[in-house]
Amino acid sequence: MIAITVKWDVKPEYSADFMELTREFTEACRAEPGCLWFEWARSVETPDQYILVEAYRDAAAGKEHVESEHFRTAMATQGQYAARRPQVVSVSTEQQGWAPLGEIIMPDQ
Template sequence: MIFIVVKFPVKPEYVDAWPDKVAPFTRATRAEPGNLWFEWSRSLEEPNTYVLVEAFQDDAAEAHVTSEHFSAALKTMRPMVTRTPEIVSTTIEGATGWSRMGELQIDQTPPG
């Protein structure tokens, strides 16, 4: 699995509009074969920063970055960010999705 986290530092005048501006990119990416997830969050410490957490099957990342919607999204985002986004991109061998957190197990069995 290819796991990616990107921090987008958004100009204050665009921060509220960001989710709507990137919505076409989000929808298109989620529909890609091999996309496992594509989720946006907003930083609590830096309210003008959006954090994107995404994952792809190993063979799907190249198709993503060469897609028309990826290219269009870069053009949309470029004037709205204050600097080059920061990224962590890595391959996690053998992973296919989320795992349960071992340190905080919650019993989901209904009482009875």
């Protein structure tokens, strides 16, 4: 699995509408056969910052993603919304999906 986290600092004038501005791209990515998840979150501390958490089945699915037309279009157009170049962390792992957090104490279990 390839797990990717992208931090977007969005220009204030686009911040409120950023999810709508990226909706078509988000939906196209989620429809990719190798996409495991593609989820956005908005920072509670920095309102103009969004975090994208995405994952792909394997390197081939990741390659298909970055070679897709919707990815190329997004990379050519979405920079206008960014206050600075988005920052990324990308890792490959043998894990296939979410795993339970072992360290947390669950009172019912």
